[in-house]
Amino acid sequence: MKILVPVKRVADPDNANKMKVSPDGTGVTSEGLEWKVNPFDEYAVEAALRLNEKGGSGETLGETVVVSLGPNDVQQTLRQPLAMGADKGVLIDAEDETLDSVLVAKALKAVVDKEQPDLVLMGKQAVDGDSNTAGQMLAEMLGWPMATFAMSIEAVDDGKALKVGREVDTGVLTLKLTLPAVVTVDLRIVTPQAVKNGVTPDDHAYNEGARYASLKGIMKAKKKPIDQMSLADLGVEGAPAVQYSKFELPPARSGSVTYVESVDELVQKLQTDAKVL
């Protein structure tokens, strides 16, 4: 099938505690931090590649297109999923501060209208803004069914539908979606048996996590096409509905850590100092 995977670049999430607020509080900077593909989007790319290949054989079954909205150097970010095996990139010029989920979803809808994928597979949330909203909005704008928090995907009905396991607060909720559809993925989508496309042998187990780009993949990616366009080209305009006026660091926790010598001392402190026992 043809799968569209939106990917966002984010400041290195493993160093999110090094994010800074500008002196006047109106902006945040990630100075000194590397740009990374949003981890959930990387997982979505991995899931798309698993759906679109006969696992273990190197045989490709469908096309995987990655799309990103961001400034021009997002090209670098797009090379990673291309090196993992995606076929083509689409780059929509935009500054991060001028976007919100509504505008992202509108732009993605315009790309869907052009590219006509059978499935949009994306991260459940971008780990910079932590909104978890763009996928659901896109699904509604398209009038497509959706499954969020996907931890497993199985192609059924000759690839015309997907059975998706959703990781919800109370357990696992399973939906069956008729394609085309939007699926947003959660962490466990990259466990060894999470994606079944009906072609890959049932006993094939993938490595845990997203695949690394091979050297060959990286070389090939340099030649893969990235279509560039502007929001205006896609007919998307307007200011974000959600506007940030101020940022601040979280309040520090009061007091510093006390190292205790023994279990007895710990329990006694919890009783008499913290008064939580």
Next chain:
Amino acid sequence: MADILVVGEILEGDLRKNTLSAVAFAKEVAEATSGAFDILMVGDGADQAAETAAKYGARKVLKAQIDGGYVAEKHAATVAEAAKSGGYGIVTSAAGTTGKDLMPRVAAKLEAGVASDIASVEVNGDEIVYRRPMYAGNIFGYCTVSTDVQVVTVRQTEFEGAEEAGGASPIEAVEVASDPAADKVEFVGLEMQKSERPDLTEAEVVVSGGRALKSSENFENVLEPLVDALGAAMGASRAACDAGYVPNDLQVGQTGKVVAPKLYVAVGISGAIQHLAGMKGSKTIVAINKDKEAPIAQVADYFLVADLFDAVPEMTDAVKKAKG
């Protein structure tokens, strides 16, 4: 200022408790703006859930019975129609997995922007400013939503659940609206994780285990006795869930459950940024770890440097003794 519609969640045929955080938010804004708030219960069990919801001081409670398991496409149109016909300015729910799934879809129907997972709200005249955690809780952003309708999801640990108000709000049925998207999705099933222990997101004490526990047997034989001695809920790190030691719904963190108990005990958990994001709002934090440099020290109040396989059984006995 326009009124507020709280979209309640139904769990096993009754009001799910996390709804009360959204009610608390609605009350706060309604008081500050001299507006009113209503509660809408949509889904299977709406009648009973509406009866329960009526106890919390809403101007009225709306309900629409929709049979079968929860599916966003089946509920969104009904919620959006109720929101439109009532002329609400804010539509809100708790930021559980259901609220996060449903509300952006409703927002798109209402052409509204979404402030998700907010931690607090401030009303300045006509302007409503939402404060929300970003970057795994390492930055707080203050935002406004400029669309006519504002959709808001509320972080349960930051809004203490509303108390019963005495009396009962009048209950009205609203119409179920159809949605073509609903025909393209089918609810197959819900595998519920049941536990006799307190709910992770509501417990006063949480004991979480990490990769260092090494197996589900160790969770059961080493950690669970401590969990039960403390009358706690059990949580886990992503590594422990991924390894299959415990079910996934026990994961605490940026992308799991957010907890803020009186006491949080992290056993054999290093304290990765994504884990801290889900528990650093806890009042007292205890770490039990072999490595005194583990990043969990950044947020811990008490740190016991020890092998958990010695310390945890010892602590279980000590807690039992202390509690008499």
